[in-house]
Amino acid sequence: MKFTMAEENYIKAVYHLQHGQDVVSTNALSAELQTKPASVTDMLKKLKAKKIISYEPYRGVKLSAEGRKVALGIIRKHRLWEFFLVDKLQFGWDEVHEVAEELEHISSNKLIDKLDEFLGHPKFDPHGDPIPDSKGKIIAQLQEQLSTTQLHTPVEITAVGSQSTELLELLKHKGLQMGTRLEVKKVFDFDGSLELRIKNQQVVTVSRELASVLFVKPL
Amino acid sequence: MKFTMAEENYIKAVYHLQHGQDVVSTNALSAELQTKPASVTDMLKKLKAKKIISYEPYRGVKLSAEGRKVALGIIRKHRLWEFFLVDKLQFGWDEVHEVAEELEHISSNKLIDKLDEFLGHPKFDPHGDPIPDSKGKIIAQLQEQLSTTQLHTPVEITAVGSQSTELLELLKHKGLQMGTRLEVKKVFDFDGSLELRIKNQQVVTVSRELASVLFVKPL
DNA sequence: ATAAAAATTTAGGTTTGTCTAAAAATAAAT
């Protein structure tokens, strides 16, 4: 089935707001999408007719299984494009969101699969959010970004946010890899860079960008 | 000034149809855009109000200086994206047009300038059409139509006159593409068809219609 | 030069996605 840009934005918003919550309210959607509640009601009727959501008047809304699939497809596109913008076009990770909001509506599936391959099948976007695969499978975020871990707490690297050669080169140079044990010694507020102590030995400094694509679990 | 997708498509269509012609007719736009003439008239009024075109009822339409600048901006985006798709994502040159039709409407100028740089400031798209620079400057096409080249003179295909899937399918079938070297062996007066020898090997026959949309440069 | 044909515009509708204002349903508070 095909969807308009407006429909896609509603579907995505329901997905995001549903996180944790059981159902999503009209007002929440209205706030998220910057439209009036009355407009939301109209669209919910349309999406219900398309079986993308389950919705009863006054009772809130949920995505159907189909709706979840659609949402994950849009999120996949959004995050792959964000990765592209940061990794290939040298955008700052704080300036990619708006552009990706537009790019996520480009319809070609072939495009997105080829982009995915070109980028090296990245698993996480520049903000550390997991990128759904082409079947809509998404890694549950029980991992913690290195950039948000407590100081002086031993952790182990469990995932890296992409397979790009540039990232791998940098990791190799810093002596970091899957399973490396380390702890954060200090965070510099100026640029978000971190000082790490690896296995109680070497001390290395990593940038905010690098820290955000390193996922760790406590030991 | 900002433009809707529909407006951008009209502006681009006027630009393309104006090639050679002095003014563009409502019917020509209607055919190009697959809309009814009445719809074209509506949009022309809107674009006139925005000073993008000059237009008098029944007298046809021209782009204003401003309109030309907008058109070249859209064409720049279109062709850069086509280049990206072929050069980076390994699309076939015959399958990029539709996707680029969508991508050309992404609004960020920063995006397009960074993309341009990432691609190495390409001067021609995969079909051989010149890519306008960020100031709207475009290399003039001093190419010759295949149908008017001298017999037995080696030439190279540098551009094709349209991106229709029908044309691209035919070219693929005949073994012709960008950069193919060939020479015209014979012209048949009866139907204007040409016999070509490709790279001193295969001999293929092409119709007058096909020969008129293939552009070549002497070797 | 006038009639026929073709091109273009006008007039009046439709759909999509939005809005405002008013009504109805639900939730909260006394």
Place this chain on the structure above:
DNA sequence: ATTTATTTTTAGACAAACCTAAATTTTTAT
């Protein structure tokens, strides 16, 4: 348990971009 407040829906409008049918203008052909 009512009243009050909040949330949500309904009703009626509007702009964008399209449509059909009819009217008008321009072009072509007799």
